Amino acid sequence: MYTEKVLDHFQHPRNMGEIEGYNGMGMVGNAKCGDIMQMFIRVNDEGIIEDVGFKTFGCGAAVATSSMATEMIKGKSVDEALQLSNAAVVEALEGLPPVKIHCSVLAEEAVKAAVEDYRKRMAEKKESENKD
Amino acid sequence: MKRVYLDNAATTKLIPEVLEAMMPYMTEIYGNPSSPHYFGQQSGMAVDKARQQVADAIGAEAGEIIFTSGGSEADNTAIRGIAERYAKKGKHIITTAVEHHAVLHTCQYLEKHGYEVTYLPVDEYGLVTVDQVREAIRPDTILVTIMFANNEVGTIMPIPEIGALCREKGIFFHTDAVQAVGHVRIDVKEMNIDMLSMSAHKFHGPKGIGALYVRKGIIVPPLIYGGAQERNRRAGTENVPGIVGMGRAIELACENLDEKAAKMMLLRDKLIREIPARIPEVKLNGHPTKRLPNNVNYSIKYIEGESILLMLDLNGIAASSGSACTSGSLDPSHVLLAMGLTHEVAHGSVRMTLCDETTEEDIDYVLEVLPKVAERLRKMSPLYHG
Numbered sequence: 097m098y099t100e101k102v103l104d105h106f107q108h109p110r111n112m113g114e115i116e117g118y119n120g121m122g123m124v125g126n127a128k129c130g131d132i133m134q135m136f137i138r139v140n141d142e143g144i145i146e147d148v149g150f151k152t153f154g155c156g157a158a159v160a161t162s163s164m165a166t167e168m169i170k171g172k173s174v175d176e177a178l179q180l181s182n183a184a185v186v187e188a189l190e191g192l193p194p195v196k197i198h199c200s201v202l203a204e205e206a207v208k209a210a211v212e213d214y215r216k217r218m219a220e221k222k223e224s225e226n227k228d
Numbered sequence: 229m230k231r232v233y234l235d236n237a238a239t240t241k242l243i244p245e246v247l248e249a250m251m252p253y254m255t256e257i258y259g260n261p262s263s264p265h266y267f268g269q270q271s272g273m274a275v276d277k278a279r280q281q282v283a284d285a286i287g288a289e290a291g292e293i294i295f296t297s298g299g300s301e302a303d304n305t306a307i308r309g310i311a312e313r314y315a316k317k318g319k320h321i322i323t324t325a326v327e328h329h330a331v332l333h334t335c336q337y338l339e340k341h342g343y344e345v346t347y348l349p350v351d352e353y354g355l356v357t358v359d360q361v362r363e364a365i366r367p368d369t370i371l372v373t374i375m376f377a378n379n380e381v382g383t384i385m386p387i388p389e390i391g392a393l394c395r396e397k398g399i400f401f402h403t404d405a406v407q408a409v410g411h412v413r414i415d416v417k418e419m420n421i422d423m424l425s426m427s428a429h430k431f432h433g434p435k436g437i438g439a440l441y442v443r444k445g446i447i448v449p450p451l452i453y454g455g456a457q458e459r460n461r462r463a464g465t466e467n468v469p470g471i472v473g474m475g476r477a478i479e480l481a482c483e484n485l486d487e488k489a490a491k492m493m494l495l496r497d498k499l500i501r502e503i504p505a506r507i508p509e510v511k512l513n514g515h516p517t518k519r520l521p522n523n524v525n526y527s528i529k530y531i532e533g534e535s536i537l538l539m540l541d542l543n544g545i546a547a548s549s550g551s552a553c554t555s556g557s558l559d560p561s562h563v564l565l566a567m568g569l570t571h572e573v574a575h576g577s578v579r580m581t582l583c584d585e586t587t588e589e590d591i592d593y594v595l596e597v598l599p600k601v602a603e604r605l606r607k608m609s610p611l612y613h614g
Contacts (some may be wrong), residue, residue, distance in 0.1 A: 098538075106538060112608055123610065130532055130551060130560065134610035151610040152429035155534035155551070159608065 105160035117151035122209025157196035161203035239580035241447035251390035285468040287415035299406040300330040302425035302440035311522025318368030325566040353515040354383035381514030382523025391420030410481030433477030438471030501557035531605040
């Protein structure tokens with residue numbers, strides 16, 4: 097039911113685990129539905145995602161879509177990362193069974209949540225700097 | 229790669245003796261049992277013999293066995309048949325929350341057609357009590373349908389007690405015994421069972437053939453019309469090779485049944501004992517002792533069932549799970565939820581079902597692979613902080 101690419105990412109997940117010094121973290125999904133994705137990003141001063149990591153509770157497709165999403169945003173700017181669509185993740189994995197499309201949506205949401213968290217942190221940092 | 233098949237509750241291997249018994253009925257003895265000529269009569273005699281074999285296995289008479297296409301048809305025939313035939317007496321049916329969908333969906337269908345169904349809740353082990361059944365009985369109750377043993381967690385229901393109660397109250401009692409036949413001893417007379425469903429491919433017989441036992445005197449109208457086969461109770465030309473295979477398979481399954489069950493229980497209990505010794509934070513699903521000799525079902529906390537299955541499969545081990553991802557819906561197994569498991573823990577269930585050919589080496593291999601799989605997936609899980 098899964099493509100070779102999906103199985104490859106499931107067996108050999110890229111960028112798996114929490115990364116050091118991350119400045120953006122997003123967690124989406126819920127245990128009730130059986131999928132939780134956590135995405136960590138470290139963005140440098142130029143706004144480029146230097147490093148990315150993920151943790152996932154879920155099925156094979158959930159693991160593969162998170163793994164693929166991390167690959168697709170690594171080295172990209174945060175603006176570019178926000179452009180990542182679930183369809184692009186599915187395409188990169190050479191397809192997903194219809195019932196698993198929601199996993200790719202979750203991967204897209206996880207990236208967006210991590211970027212949002214990064215921007216919030218930056219705004220807070222700026223605010224506290226201004227106060228000083 | 230070493231391959232270990234631990235999904236015998238899904239289906240079993242057709243054993244060579246069964247295939248051997250079936251072969252002539254696919255090639256040389258191909259007559260229609262309804263035909264009066266030699267070819268037909270030879271087939272008819274084989275069907276009669278198989279009917280006797282099936283009857284003998286559960287303490288019934290040959291005339292009480294109706295061959296069907298499998299367990300689902302047997303369940304549908306029994307429940308819809310009784311509902312239709314005895315509607316004037318009442319329209320209330322009692323069942324449990326943990327039945328197979330062949331029973332649950334049939335009950336739901338009847339609910340749309342004016343019947344009332346009581347779904348008895350189960351305890352944490354998946355059991356209902358005879359008192360629960362007694363309290364649910366109403367003057368208009370016509371049928372109690374409760375599975376013999378659960379297909380997911382292997383819990384064995386108090387069937388003789390429920391049978392005795394239903395007999396005393398004059399209410400028909402049907403049991404879906406698809407997972408139990410050929411694995412545990414069944415005597416329909418002793419256990420006061422009025423109707424019983426079974427399926428050949430669960431005990432090393434062929435797929436596409438099953439049977440419904442209906443106690444003499446009970447009228448169950450047919451689900452399928454179109455001929456006088458099965459004494460007007462199920463139309464359609466008999467699946468002769470399937471029927472012959474089922475007869476031989478049930479005969480073989482019941483030979484040394486206790487010995488084979490004891491052997492499987494040793495291996496089952498080794499898994500039940502060793503899994504928590506090797507993997508922290510797991511939960512046994514189902515009853516510790518009142519369970520099928522071949523069923524092991526554990527929830528491995530913080531990880532998800534389909535991932536476990538995929539990774540086991542990559543290591544050559546075939547198992548099953550009650551996770552949503554394997555059911556094609558968003559909800560995990562209705563059985564595990566009815567037993568009070570949280571969604572999260574239900575998603576992490578893995579079922580391993582043995583057969584009498586399962587070896588200790590197979591079990592040791594599972595005990596070597598499963599902890600590694602659990603560790604690897606937990607490392608990946610945002611829920612695990614071990």
